[in-house]
Amino acid sequence: MANKLVIGIADMRLSNDPSAVLITYSLGSCIGVSIYDPVVKVGGLLHLMLPESKIAPDKAEKNPCMFADTGVPLLFKEAYKYGADKKRIIIKIAGGAQVMDASGFFNIGKRNYMALRKIFWKNDVLVSKEDIGGNVNRTMRLEISTGRVYLKVSDSGEIEL
C-alpha cells in the first residue's frame, strides 16, 4: 500500500520510505522540482510558486518553499541530511505553464523556469528530464522506491517523465 504524501502550493516533502509516493497537484505556472538519489533512495518534491524571494523577503523567511531561489537550496540541503550526494542526484522538473498570449505581464511560468535554470547552472547540476510550458495543468508524482516520476497533463492519462 503506497504511502501518499501530498505537497501543496509552496510546499515540499522528502522521504526515504520505499512505500512513499510524493504527489503535487495542479501545477499551473508553478514548477514541481523532483530530486532523487538512486543509491540512498531518498527523494524530494518541491512545488515552487515564484522565481525570486526578493519580492517578499519576510515571507520567504517564513516559507522558503514559495520561491525558486530559496526553495531549491533548501530541498537539496534536506536531501543531504538523508545521505544524498549532489553528484548522484537526478533532477526532474515540470510545470511553468503560461496563459495564452503571455508575452508581457503574465509570463510567471517562464520566469520560474529561467530562475531554475540559473540556479542549476550556478550550482553545476543538470536537469535530466523536464516538461515545461504550454497552457496545461500538471500533476507530478515521485515514487520513492524507484525514483520514477509520473506526470498527468491536464485531462490526459499519466506518462512517465
Add this chain to the structure above:
Amino acid sequence: MKDLRTITKDIQELPPLPEVAQKVFSLLNDPKSNVQDLVKVIQLDQAMTANILKLCNSAYFGLKRKISSLQEALVLLGQKKLHEIIMTDNSGKYYKKAGLGYNLEKGELWRHSVACALLSQILVRKTGLPEDPFLFTAALLHDIGKVILSTYVKTEYDQIIRLVKEQQYPFLQAEKEIIGIDHAELGGRVAEEWNFPKALAEAIAQHHVPDTENYISCIVHLCNLMTIMMGIGTGYGLADYGKDAVMKKLGLKERHLESCMVELWHELQKAEEMLKC
C-alpha cells in the same frame, strides 16, 4: 450547439439569492442607507446569524476576542467586511457541487472563487488602486455561469477540449462555439436575473475579455488569471488570454502580481472557515 432557451431557463431554476444579499446591494448603492436595517434582516435568520458570527470569529479575521452579536461584528470589522462575509456565506451553496464539467474536483470552484475575492481586496490594498463596493462580490461570483454550464460542458467536454488542444482556442471561445454560450456571458445573465447593479453584471460577463472602462471587470480579470496560474481552480489548464492592456490601464507591473500572489497564499492558510461555507 445546444438550445439556449433550455440553458437560460436553468437560470430561473437556480435558488434565488436570499433577501439579505439583495439588501446588501441596496445598501451599497445608497449612501444614506442605514446599516441597522441590514442587521435586522440578518437577525431574522438564526442559521445565517450563527454562520456569519462563526466566520467573524474565524482565524482569517484574527480578532483578539470572541464576538457574539452582529452589532459587535459591525463595530469590530466594519460595514464593508460584514458585507463581504454575508456575500460569502450566501454564495457557497451555489458552488459546492459545481465544477465537475470543468475538470475540477468538488469544492475546487468554490476555492477558486473565494481566492479571487480575497485577491481582489489584496490587489487594491497593496497597489493603492481605488476600492469599489461591488468588487468583492464580482470576484466571488465571476464564475456563477459555470454553476449552470457545468452539466453542458461535461457532456461536450471532448469536443471543447479538442478545439483548445488542436486549434489553440481559448477555453471560453471553444465553450461558446460548441455550446452556443460561454460561462461568462451566462454569468452576466444570472447577475441580471438577480438584479445586480449594471457594473457588477458587466464585470461578471466580461471577466475574460474586460472592457478597460469597467474597472471591476479589469480587477476580476487579473485575479482570475493569478489564481489560475497558482493552480487554484485550474481544471482545464491555462487556456485563457491575459490582457496586457488591463495591466497598462491600471498601471501595474509584474512585481505587483507576484507580491499579491504571495499575500494570497498566506491569507488562504487562514481562510478554511470561509471555504466551508
